[in-house]
Amino acid sequence: MATSDTEKHETLELLPWYLNGTLSDEEAERIRKRVESSPELQAELDETGALFEALGDDVPVPMLTHERIESVMARLDEQPQHTNPVSRLIGRLRRPRRLSLFGSGALIPVALAAAAVLVAVVVTVPQPVSEEGVYKTLYEDRPSISVLVEVADGVSGADAQVLFEELSLEAEPQTGGIYRVDLPNETSVAELYEILQTLRADGRVADAQALTEED
Amino acid sequence: MGQATLTATPTTDCDSSADDADLLKQVAVGDKAAFEALYRRYYRRVSQFVYRLTPDRQLGEEIVDDTMLAVWRSAGKFAGRSKVSTWVLGIAYRRTMKTLDREMKHRCANHDEAVLEMQPDEDGARDPLAMVAANTMQRQLGAFVGRLNIDQQVALHLTALGHSYPEISVIVDCPANTVKTRVFKARHKLKGYLSDAGIRL
Numbered sequence: 308m309a310t311s312d313t314e315k316h317e318t319l320e321l322l323p324w325y326l327n328g329t330l331s332d333e334e335a336e337r338i339r340k341r342v343e344s345s346p347e348l349q350a351e352l353d354e355t356g357a358l359f360e361a362l363g364d365d366v367p368v369p370m371l372t373h374e375r376i377e378s379v380m381a382r383l384d385e386q387p388q389h390t391n392p393v394s395r396l397i398g399r400l401r402r403p404r405r406l407s408l409f410g411s412g413a414l415i416p417v418a419l420a421a422a423a424v425l426v427a428v429v430v431t432v433p434q435p436v437s438e439e440g441v442y443k444t445l446y447e448d449r450p451s452i453s454v455l456v457e458v459a460d461g462v463s464g465a466d467a468q469v470l471f472e473e474l475s476l477e478a479e480p481q482t483g484g485i486y487r488v489d490l491p492n493e494t495s496v497a498e499l500y501e502i503l504q505t506l507r508a509d510g511r512v513a514d515a516q517a518l519t520e521e522d
Numbered sequence: 523m524g525q526a527t528l529t530a531t532p533t534t535d536c537d538s539s540a541d542d543a544d545l546l547k548q549v550a551v552g553d554k555a556a557f558e559a560l561y562r563r564y565y566r567r568v569s570q571f572v573y574r575l576t577p578d579r580q581l582g583e584e585i586v587d588d589t590m591l592a593v594w595r596s597a598g599k600f601a602g603r604s605k606v607s608t609w610v611l612g613i614a615y616r617r618t619m620k621t622l623d624r625e626m627k628h629r630c631a632n633h634d635e636a637v638l639e640m641q642p643d644e645d646g647a648r649d650p651l652a653m654v655a656a657n658t659m660q661r662q663l664g665a666f667v668g669r670l671n672i673d674q675q676v677a678l679h680l681t682a683l684g685h686s687y688p689e690i691s692v693i694v695d696c697p698a699n700t701v702k703t704r705v706f707k708a709r710h711k712l713k714g715y716l717s718d719a720g721i722r723l
Contacts, residue, residue, distance in 0.1 A: 320702040321687075323709070329686030355709060357723035361663050362682035368569035369579060371562070379561060379587050383554055386591050389598050460596040460613050464695040483620035510599065 310341050310348070318348055322355045389459070389510065452499055452517055454488045455481070456506055459513040470511050476502070484513075542606035550597035561590050567607065567683075568614045574679040575618050575672070585621050589614040604692050611685070612693045615676065622672070659721060666715040667708075674708035677701050 310318070318341045324330050325338045342348045369375075456478065458467045467486060471478040478486040490499065499517060506515035542563070548556030565586065572585045592613050600609055667675055673694070680690045687705075691698040716723065 320706050323681045323705055324687050327681060327684050327686075329684065329689075354713070354723070358709065358712065359682050361660065361723055362667070362678065363684075364660065366570060366573045368566065368573050369583060371565050375583075375587075376558060376561065379590065380554060380558060382587075382591060383557065383594055386595050388550070388552060388595050459599060460592040460616070461599050461609055463612070463692065482623055484616050 310345055314341060319351060322352055323359055326356050326359055452490050452494060454490065454502060454515055454517055456486045456488060456515045457513045458484045459511055462511045466511060470509060474505060546597050546600050546606055549594060557594050564610055570683060571611060571614055571679060572618055575675060576622060581621060585617050589617045608689045608692050615693050662719065662721060666712055670708050670711055674704045677704040678708045681705055
């Protein structure tokens with residue numbers, strides 16, 4: 308059976324999974340036939356097999372001890388499960404964010420201003436507005452704003468793209484499940500606040516933070 | 523590094539099954555006994571993956587435990603679109619990348635000389651094993667794998683651990699064809715390294 312270049316390339320690509328037995332029946336049969344009819348592919352199969360046999364050897368890992376299990380179990384109570392997103396959201400919104408961006412000299416007045424806004428808001432309206440106040444104070448003269456979004460554990464890139472499409476946001480993937488959303492310069496503080504709120508309220512998002520161009 | 527002091531441990535291996543999904547459901551409602559069972563079941567598989575990417579024992583332990591704690595937190599989000607093992611390995615992958623990235627930045631910020639060992643080589647690769655005194659074929663192979671870029675290392679190790687390319691595609695969140703290409707290129711490079719070193723497997 309003559310094997311075309313395309314078929315040969317596909318065969319070479321799939322050999323590792325032919326060897327580890329995870330190809331579909333159809334793929335495996337296709338590869339088997341090609342390998343059987345080509346000494347070159349047979350040699351490649353043998354070589355790849357030897358490589359993966361060596362790579363497949365177990366690496367040494369620490370013994371799983373009772374103490375280690377206990378240590379992990381003891382940490383569970385500090386790890387809130389994603390069963391009550393509302394309380395998590397409220398918890399987040401009660402914290403003024405990114406104050407450290409503005410240097411230690413400016414921190415005190417900014418913190419005081421933020422605290423004043425928070426106190427005022429606590430008395431009159433639901434808590435979330437407080438953060439808008441904080442952002443208004445902090446970002447007034449910084450028109451170019453981006454948002455860093457960390458997707459929750461278990462959320463795939465495809466899921467994240469769906470999320471951003473739903474919100475009509477264009478996101479640029481960074482490393483480790485972090486996405487950067489550059490907002491138009493004309494985005495208002497209120498709009499930024501709304502976007503952050505929406506993102507953080509979504510179960511697919513672990514955290515969302517605003518960044519200014521100064522970051 | 524501490525790799526020399528590590529010892530393999532026989533633990534129950536895991537496979538994606540109804541049992542895993544059932545356990546995860548129990549974990550999602552806060553069942554600690556179910557979590558412990560899941561931890562024991564996945565410890566070896568997650569460790570085998572993590573310790574291939576970092577030979578640092580302390581860092582490896584941190585990543586493995588952080589992975590399983592993330593499983594505890596996120597169990598309720600498992601949608602059943604993949605096998606439980608694929609989902610868990612996906613978390614382990616992201617935790618590993620984040621931790622290695624953090625370590626790299628930390629070392630850079632502290633002008634740590636050791637960071638030089640983790641800089642990309644001419645192939646744009648990280649070199650975590652850094653060609654440690656490799657006096658066994660296995661170690662030499664490990665050192666060669668360490669010269670591959672991190673994406674190629676991950677794809678290669680996951681394949682060696684028995685994952686299908688569609689599963690790897692989900693774990694590392696990239697197209698299946700990219701997985702195939704990464705493994706293909708990794709094999710090609712390794713072949714060259716082994717040949718240059720006069721090693722025949």
